[in-house]
Amino acid sequence: MRAIRATTTALLGVAALALTAPTAVAAVHGGSTPFGFTVTPSTVAPGGRVTLGVTNCASSATASSAVFDTVNIPSGRTGTATVDWDAKRGAVYQVSFTCNGTTGRTNLTVAAAATTATRAPTVSATSVAPAGVRGGLGGSMGGVGTGELAAGTALVVAAAAGTVWTARRRAEGRGH
Known part of the structure; x- marks a missing residue:
């Protein structure tokens, strides 16, 4: 049973890393800007929603792209944008973030094939990993x-x- 729990924990850790990697990559693209910015998820289907975040910006910031309208992002908060339905599948679009006159850029990829989910699932610290199936015991473990x-x-x-x-x-x- 401990091997199953360890495997489940390891798989959840890899999934969490995979979900946060696009955010980390987007932040690295910030280059020399005094503020950080993220686009989550970094790959989205046409008509999907993305969450736009800005850090270390004392005032409100804006995010703009050719595939969604300009979004105002209040200081310390995030904004959301809906990608245009006519966005070209497989194309990479630039997203520009502006804070206090300084602009940083990152990329947003439109999914090449239809996807079922367009938002990254949220993982909270109170999530509990499933215990797994008590296979092979014939139900003899429970009272x-x-x-x-x-x-x-x-x-x-x-x-x-x-x-x-x-x-x-x-x-x-x-x-x-």
Whole structure:
């Protein structure tokens, strides 16, 4: 059981890293700007939504691109934009962030194929990893409650009574 839990934890860690990597890459593209910026997710389907974030900007900032309208981002908050439905699949578009007259740029990729999800799932610190299946133990690990025991007994008694009743009816039918 511990191996399954360790594997699950490792896979969740890799998934969290994969989901935060595009954000980290976008922040690196900031280059020499005194503020940081992110586009999450960095790949989105036409009509999908992206979250735009700016850090270390004392005033409100703006984000603009050829595939969505200009978005005002209040200081310390994030903004969202909907990518145009007619955005070219597989194309890479530039997103410009402006804070206090300084501009930084990063890329936004439009998904080449249709995707089912356009937003990155949020992971919170209170998420609990699934415990997994108790395979091969035949259900012997859990306790049996009184209600479960009574329901099981009632089913067995009903099945036995039905079998006896059917067998007696057939036996009576042969005698006549």
